[in-house]
Amino acid sequence: MNKLIERTVYIISDSTGITAETFSNSILSQFDSIRFNQIRIPFISCIEKAKQVVEEINNNAIQYQQTPIVFSTLVDPIIKNMIKNANGIFIDLFGTFVEYIEEKIGIKSSNSIGRSHTMNDTEKYRNRIDAINFSLSHDDGQFIDQLNKADVILIGVSRCGKTPTSLYLAMQYAIKAANFPLTPDDFERKSLPSTIIPFKPKLFGLTIQAERLSEIRNERRPNSQYSNFKQCQYEVLESEKIMNKEKIPILSTTNKSIEEISTTILQQIGLSKNLIN
Incomplete structure (x- = not known):
């Protein structure tokens, strides 16, 4: 080499x-x-x-x-x-x-x-700050009020890239992005969490290869059931089944940068018209 x-x-x-x-x-x-x-x-x-x-x-x-x-x-x-x-x-x-x-x-x-x-245009600056605050308060499904104000709601298994993508969209484009995890409870019911069903048109799914997901989770919780390859494989497959059944657009984050992920989301759900000029 x-x-x-x-x-x-x-x-x-x-x-x-x-x-x-x-x-x-x-x-x-x-x-x-x-x-x-x-x-x-x-x-x-x-x-x-x-x-x-x-x-x-x-x-x-x-x-x-x-x-x-x-x-x-x-x-x-x-x-x-x-x-x-x-x-x-x-x-x-x-x-x-x-x-x-x-x-x-x-x-x-x-x-x-x-x-x-420049910060001469204070409205654009305020829009970014508002979007960042919104994304932080609606991270990982922790706050479900005002989801109707979200521009997009990212869904997917834990550690597939939802949080960094949400914050990038907020910081760069003033997009109010919430994110919601899909969990084993959802997989057993084989359905979306009831909280986000009313906002289905705003949903965008992120997925990831099981091998990569296991690597990422092992950095956080080494040798745990959470990071076990078979567990990751199960969650990825079941989350994709739900998203495909509900006809939610899906993007794999495995080999993509956060810039690529965000740009694809903006294009696919037609948010490009809302970008800050």
């Missing part, structure tokens, strides 16, 4: 750096023979901070005898040029696209720092 090549990646931003990190992760995922050591440095908004970043990049290049990769969403031209002239492979995520659009439409951009994460 070949040893992975290692390379340092700097993610530099005058705001949080979240946009740059997300974009860079997508790009770097195409290089599976390299282990990237990512360093995110946010809020580089003055020359003094920029000098410190330049020094760190240059020292890294000397220490590891490799030119680090530098992803940037910097807007200020002076600060951006300082970072660009450091000993790094500089990739200007904003400038590459902003300059192209400026050229094509004949209008200059405003060059506003932190525009991608």
Whole structure:
């Protein structure tokens, strides 16, 4: 087995750096023979901070005898040029696209720092917070009031990915996502929990391969009946039978990222029209 090549990646931003990190992760995922050591440095908004970043990049290049990769969403031209002239492979995520659009439409951009994460639109921010609070209070079937206000109700066996998906939908898209476990009691009755039957049009099923489910549960409760492979296999099969009988859309989370799971849910149940713009 070949040893992975290692390379340092700097993610530099005058705001949080979240946009740059997300974009860079997508790009770097195409290089599976390299282990990237990512360093995110946010809020580089003055020359003094920029000098410190330049020094760190240059020292890294000397220490590891490799030119680090530098992803940037910097807007200020002076600060951006300082970072660009450091000993790094500089990739200007904003400038590459902003300059192209400026050229094509004949209008200059405003060059506003932190525009991608502004809180000027307080309604959008409040919607996210409301959705997060809703998802937290309706996690794992612990609070059944106001389920009528849910945009989607995720169902499936324990540890199949319901909670992280609910929170991701809330945080990224202001989707009010509740989640409800299917348990051995439901499997014996071979029916959905009575609490969620009135909201059947909002249900979306998550499933998972039994082998993977057993691995995940073993991390939580090693060598227990809960994590036993046969128990996991039974629960997965019975939950899928119920969901298929009720004609509830199902998605396997086994080999999918939370981003893929969430996007598929939004598309399949037609929630894309509600996304925050």
